[in-house]
Amino acid sequence: MLARSGRKVLVLERHPTRAGGAVASEEATLPGFVHDVGAAFFPFSRVSPAFAALDLEGAGVEWAKAPLQSCHPAPDGTAATLSTDDDETADSFGGADGDAWRRQMAWHRRVEPRLIDALLGPLPALRPLMRLLPVDLLRFAAVALSSAAGFAARRFRSEAARRVLPGLGLHADVGPDDRFGAALGYMLATSAATTGNVVPVGGAGAITAALLRRLTDAGGEVRLGAEARRILLRDGRPVAVRLADGEEIPVRGPILADTDAVFLYQQLLVDARLSGRVRRRMDRFRRGWGTFKVDWALSGPVPWSHPDAARSAVVHAGDSVDDLRRFTAQVRAGDLPDHPYLVIGQQSLVDASRAPPGCHTLWAYSHVPSHLPEGWPARREAFADRVEARIEGLAPGFRERIRARRIVTPPDLEAFDPNLVGGDLGGGTNAWTNQLVFRPVFPYFRYATPVPGVYLCSSYAHPGGGVHGMCGFNAAHAALRARRGGA
Numbered sequence: 001m002l003a004r005s006g007r008k009v010l011v012l013e014r015h016p017t018r019a020g021g022a023v024a025s026e027e028a029t030l031p032g033f034v035h036d037v038g039a040a041f042f043p044f045s046r047v048s049p050a051f052a053a054l055d056l057e058g059a060g061v062e063w064a065k066a067p068l069q070s071c072h073p074a075p076d077g078t079a080a081t082l083s084t085d086d087d088e089t090a091d092s093f094g095g096a097d098g099d100a101w102r103r104q105m106a107w108h109r110r111v112e113p114r115l116i117d118a119l120l121g122p123l124p125a126l127r128p129l130m131r132l133l134p135v136d137l138l139r140f141a142a143v144a145l146s147s148a149a150g151f152a153a154r155r156f157r158s159e160a161a162r163r164v165l166p167g168l169g170l171h172a173d174v175g176p177d178d179r180f181g182a183a184l185g186y187m188l189a190t191s192a193a194t195t196g197n198v199v200p201v202g203g204a205g206a207i208t209a210a211l212l213r214r215l216t217d218a219g220g221e222v223r224l225g226a227e228a229r230r231i232l233l234r235d236g237r238p239v240a241v242r243l244a245d246g247e248e249i250p251v252r253g254p255i256l257a258d259t260d261a262v263f264l265y266q267q268l269l270v271d272a273r274l275s276g277r278v279r280r281r282m283d284r285f286r287r288g289w290g291t292f293k294v295d296w297a298l299s300g301p302v303p304w305s306h307p308d309a310a311r312s313a314v315v316h317a318g319d320s321v322d323d324l325r326r327f328t329a330q331v332r333a334g335d336l337p338d339h340p341y342l343v344i345g346q347q348s349l350v351d352a353s354r355a356p357p358g359c360h361t362l363w364a365y366s367h368v369p370s371h372l373p374e375g376w377p378a379r380r381e382a383f384a385d386r387v388e389a390r391i392e393g394l395a396p397g398f399r400e401r402i403r404a405r406r407i408v409t410p411p412d413l414e415a416f417d418p419n420l421v422g423g424d425l426g427g428g429t430n431a432w433t434n435q436l437v438f439r440p441v442f443p444y445f446r447y448a449t450p451v452p453g454v455y456l457c458s459s460y461a462h463p464g465g466g467v468h469g470m471c472g473f474n475a476a477h478a479a480l481r482a483r484r485g486g487a
């Protein structure tokens with residue numbers, strides 16, 4: 001957005017061989033098997049104002065959509081499945097639960113564009129909020145003020161339907177009973193139902209390639225292997241960025257940091273005068289949970305017991321709301337979960353370019369403590385076996401189809417991308433204490449920092465984790481507005 005406005009833009013990327021951070025893909029197991037290193041499903045692709053402005057499709061992204069979007073099976077044979085066809089979802093939820101879903105989606109589809117503007121745009125989102133009717137605001141408040149389990153229990157009767165929203169909340173560190181926890185699961189469920197958990201043909205790296213094309217078309221440049229270590233200030237204003245190798249790059253315009261918020265405030269801005277409150281908040285900044293990920297190369301599709309799972313982009317392993325509660329309690333206690341909740345992705349179901357003919361890839365993650373007293377090397381293989389055992393319970397014969405696996409522990413994630421501190425994929429905790437005006441620290445929730453001309457543009461800023469492009473998009477507009485205002 002900055003380059004398009006005529007600025008001369010230089011992107012400094014620490015990674016030596018690729019840009020894109022957690023949005024990349026690589027042959028990580030066997031030749032011909034393409035795995036996403038982080039993000040894999042893009043339900044915000046259609047609704048994101050940033051992606052619309054950048055026209056990713058025009059820059060080469062081709063989306064592929066599975067017949068079903070999110071399946072939530074259990075070993076007892078039950079499943080609740082989200083589809084972009086509300087009647088299909090209603091049939092899966094069954095009876096009164098199906099009717100409740102239809103009613104919810106009839107409302108949601110009507111308000112979605114305005115709701116998305118209010119939730120993803122810069123705060124305070126007064127104008128988008130004013131475009132919602134009071135009755136719609138009250139209806140959304142009923143979601144936002146609930147816990148995921150509480151909201152689901154009020155709406156649905158069957159255990160299968162009740163576990164969907166709390167399961168989706170556990171994509172980040174939002175437990176079923178967490179205060180104000182329903183919104184994340186709600187947004188993931190409804191965006192799966194409107195856009196779908198779509199994947200870019202060729203791998204997540206296709207999104208980064210499209211963004212790079214937009215950057216270079218507008219005259220911007222990327223330097224790989226360039227790690228920013230410090231922002232040099234003169235009279236309290238940024239004059240240069242110092243790299244890890246000592247090189248100093250002079251700057252004449254704004255600096256946008258796509259970094260961990262703590263790194264920005266404590267390292268890059270070490271020379272800045274910060275208030276005691278900002279310093280204390282950064283000292284005590286709450287991280288999200290760690291993430292443990294496995295990529296598999298398979299000789300065939302996963303032999304799921306439930307037919308919906310075999311047609312669904314994403315499958316969630318979480319047997320019941322109580323099972324999800326137990327998982328949450330174990331991770332919060334610092335223990336490795338004995339029955340890990342899983343987000344399981346089947347990109348190759350809809351994108352044949354991900355694996356050789358007849359073969360498939362599989363991607364899955366669970367949440368875990370970032371650090372273990374005995375260290376991750378001692379536990380990684382056994383925990384990956386536990387993950388496989390859980391999938392085997394839902395898909396007998398799965399293990400026989402494994403040709404190779406790659407394990408990624410929390411320290412591995414942080415090693416390839418320092419924003420994923422301790423394997424936290426959400427840019428800090430998703431608890432309400434780190435949302436909206438508290439993200440990452442009040443009153444710097446509008447991308448600007450106490451240093452004029454320095455902005456935070458990563459998922460540590462509002463609206464947080466997920467590939468929607470809005471942290472950067474909003475931050476770029478904030479920088480452009482300040483420039484026009486002479487700041």
Ligand SMILES: Cc1cc2nc3c(=O)[nH]c(=O)nc-3n(C[C@H](O)[C@H](O)[C@H](O)COP(=O)(O)OP(=O)(O)OC[C@H]3O[C@@H](n4cnc5c(N)ncnc54)[C@H](O)[C@@H]3O)c2cc1C
Pocket residue numbers: 012013014015019020021022023037038039040041042043226227228229258259260291293365413416417418419420424425426427457458459460464465466467468
């Ligand atoms: C395993 C996993 C699965 C996920 N699944 C999904 C999903 O399916 N769908 C979804 O929407 N989201 C998903 N996410 C979340 C999503 O990937 C992130 O929220 C998103 O990528 C955050 O974007 P970002 O720009 O803030 O940071 P990142 O994508 O982390 O990029 C930050 C970039 O900045 C670079 N950098 C950092 N510090 C410096 C420095 N000092 N100097 C130079 N360069 C630096 C890093 O190397 C990196 O390239 C997932 C994340 C992970 C890890």
